Amino acid sequence: MTVFKKPHALTDVPMHYCPGCTHGIVHRLVAEVIDELGIEGTTIGIAPVGCSVMAYNYFNCDMIEAAHGRAPAVATGVKRADPSNIVFTYQGDGDLASIGMAETVHAAARNENITVIFINNAIYGMTGGQMAPTSLPGQVTQTSPYGRDVNHCGYPIRVCELLSELEGPEYLARVTVNSVKNVNNAKKAIKKAFQNQVEGKGFSLVEVVSSCPTNWGMTPKQALEWIDEKMLPYYPLGVYKDRSGSQEAQK
Amino acid sequence: MAKLTFKTDYCKGCGLCVDACPKKVLRLSPDKINPKGHHPVEAVNMDACIGCAFCATMCPDCIIEVER
């Protein structure tokens, strides 16, 4: 009996990501969820600008490449054009939390019925390792060579916490993929974020604390450990908003 | 008896599967090099494999198929 194989919603194209980059794991989780919900034929994915810019080659559903940060606006258009389709964006931290922050906040505030997969690896990967809006205090990057100085360039943004203050969004959760257990939990959150859309519940965002071994200057294994040691204390895992879930719990 | 199939041409030799395996079944091949220039994963202790799919769960490139 086959207990594990590549999901149908992933194409057979080899991914361009660096060795040990967790983008591949998250792609697979999204694809598994698409398979399990049987929605590949009605799903439209929006790729960002950043490392996952070529995600359109890796998913078997229809795909659109958006301008930097604009994926939630593009997704809004696609979803409003045909609300029966399932629309997801896949965005990195620079895309979602810096140049596209307005699009993110307003799509959440409108409770736009879309699913957002947000990869937070605290760095700009594609351009070679510059400081991201989520880079940690003191983190050395190409554009914070002496470590991120919060007095100079401010503090990293906790997206789930920020959005949780809005009335709009349906579901906000932060997960990570640095261990088998955490990967399995991440999948549950991603599945819920898609299921919510299928049920018409609204804006669901899953922030995945991810690794960037290349630009962090670590081995893939060290990078997963660094998530535990440095990332998770600043970005605690958990569900930050679950509107209908908490309403159901109150009943 | 579990069975692992590797699409070794797609392997990037990151070793996350090796670390995830609870039974020390896997290693990065010290002498093989795939077309991408990586030392791909190989099973060296299949008798110990329990088909838990931890390796496949952690593989970023989805190159492992697991049967049990």
Added chain:
Amino acid sequence: MADKVLMKGNEAIAEAAILAGCRHYFGYPITPQTEIAAYMAKRMPKIGGTFLQAESEIAAINMVYGVAAAGYRVMTSSSSPGVALKSEGLSYIAGADLPSLVVNVQRGGPGLGGIQPSQSDYFMATRAGGHGDFRMIVLAPASVQEMAELTVKGFSLADQYRMTAMILADGTMGQMMEPVALDSLPVSPMPEKPWATTGTKMQRPHNIVNSLYLSPDELEKTNFARFERYKQIEENEAMYEEYLMEDAEYCIAAFGIAARVSKNAIDEARRRGIRVGMIRPITLWPFPVAPFKKAAGQVKHVISVELSMGQMIEDVRLATECRVPVTLCNRVGGMIPSPEQVLEAILKIADQGGKQ
């Protein structure tokens, strides 16, 4: 004779878009075009369409990108500073070969400028819609009726050539009221869009809407292919109106509100025995080269009447191949040339026998 209704130019654009089958509008408030958004906000919910006030011009044009990718007729509208913000999305729409309709009801600039009419986005519309090599079909109405007709035409050209059609109006055109016949507009049915991201339904390979080509060879090919299409447009789609050009010794070049003002001046000059006519470009891109080329062998002088510091004048010089002198008669900053000013320019040039 079709029934006519009295409408503002901005409202005529909005209603014509609905008649053309547009059911999705995204915009952001900016004077002097906000009536379009207000009209859509009222009408769209009643006909099963989408009106959404976006968080920014940038978001609005990217929502347009999304709907266009999904294969539906879609539009946004704005005024000069807002259209500048849209340039990112306009470039992506061009790069992904998507159809869209964008309205620019121009106001004075640069910067925040003013809220009065202007034609100083001619370069932005015909030259620099955004980064990279691309064109937009630019339609310049000179009456409320034309606002409606060119909107309908714009949707069908956009679909036919898979690109943006821009209505380049100005604050006067947007705000003026005139009778409009809406029931005879030449609406074209939407063509099949097999490239659209409508969901594979597990019946076909996935469609990808994209403007990224990391291989320079491939990117070059997409540019060459796109410009082949542009060449067809230049050959087939240039539109213009000629006014009293048969026997003209002098020629006015003007579009939009400047053309309306110029007509009055031409009529008065004719009464005084000066044979002056006008070529009014209706498409600014493709620019109607043929009538100007012909005029270059006929008239002694061309006067380009513009609400800018002289932008279309460059296309007039190119089209006349510098065989006749071309001078500018203009007002800017939200001011409109008066018929008297244009008449004065005609009289001065006629007085010199057309010499500069």
